[in-house]
Amino acid sequence: MGAKFHLPAALAQRPRPGILVSACLAGDRVRYDGTDKALPDLMPLLESHLRVQRLCPEVAAGLGVPRPPVQWVESGHDQRLLGVEDSSLRVDPALQQVADDWCQKGSDIVCGILKARSPSCGSGTTPIYDTAGKVIRMADGLFAREIKRQRGICVIDESFFCHRQAGHWFILGCYLANDDSIPDELAGLLGWQGDLEQFLSTAPNQQSIRLEACSAEGK
Numbered sequence: 001m002g003a004k005f006h007l008p009a010a011l012a013q014r015p016r017p018g019i020l021v022s023a024c025l026a027g028d029r030v031r032y033d034g035t036d037k038a039l040p041d042l043m044p045l046l047e048s049h050l051r052v053q054r055l056c057p058e059v060a061a062g063l064g065v066p067r068p069p070v071q072w073v074e075s076g077h078d079q080r081l082l083g084v085e086d087s088s089l090r091v092d093p094a095l096q097q098v099a100d101d102w103c104q105k106g107s108d109i110v111c112g113i114l115k116a117r118s119p120s121c122g123s124g125t126t127p128i129y130d131t132a133g134k135v136i137r138m139a140d141g142l143f144a145r146e147i148k149r150q151r152g153i154c155v156i157d158e159s160f161f162c163h164r165q166a167g168h169w170f171i172l173g174c175y176l177a178n179d180d181s182i183p184d185e186l187a188g189l190l191g192w193q194g195d196l197e198q199f200l201s202t203a204p205n206q207q208s209i210r211l212e213a214c215s216a217e218g219k
């Protein structure tokens with residue numbers, strides 16, 4: 001994740017924002033095949049500045065590890081999350097319950113970093129198949145869809161962190177989204193417009209310049 005990151009002083013005293021991370025990205029071996037998709041450089045950085053909640057929706061739904069892989073199958077207006085090898089296995093009702101329960105808890109999560117392409121966690125990257133096994137489009141996984149729809153939570157995936165210093169930018173965005181009383185001059189310096197998704201979308205551009213300016217100001 002590049003050079004050591006120091007949170008601007010104006011933010012360091014604020015409450016730590018909460019984020020949600022797919023457990024497999026956080027290093028837990030919870031994927032269908034018993035592996036993880038750990039981001040070893042990123043997690044220590046995030047955990048040193050944010051409150052990180054890990055969750056595997058499929059494990060929470062009682063599907064176990066290892067478990068049969070599942071995929072979305074669409075037929076007309078009907079969409080079901082079915083076993084890849086055994087289409088009599090249907091898991092979307094159990095996952096829907098997990099998502100509804102999580103959304104009703106009313107946690108103060110400002111953003112989710114959820115695994116791309118997963119039928120549960122993908123955000124706009126999850127393949128939807130027709131009954132012949134052909135991909136017909138990409139959509140949200142069930143859990144990602146519900147936390148966006150029910151709670152308005154911003155969801156990104158691991159590809160965001162390919163950019164240099166993207167982790168730093170992400171942390172700043174979480175603090176800005178979490179606290180309305182951030183000084184206007186700091187928010188303005190960082191280009192904050194009040195929308196986390198929009199703010200994160202600017203990350204690949206000029207972030208180093210902005211961060212250096214922020215440090216120089218001693219903010």
Ligand code: SF4
Pocket residue numbers: 022023024025030031032055056057058059115118120121
């Ligand atoms: S992508 Fe989501 S559902 Fe799949 S293993 Fe990771 S946390 Fe669990």
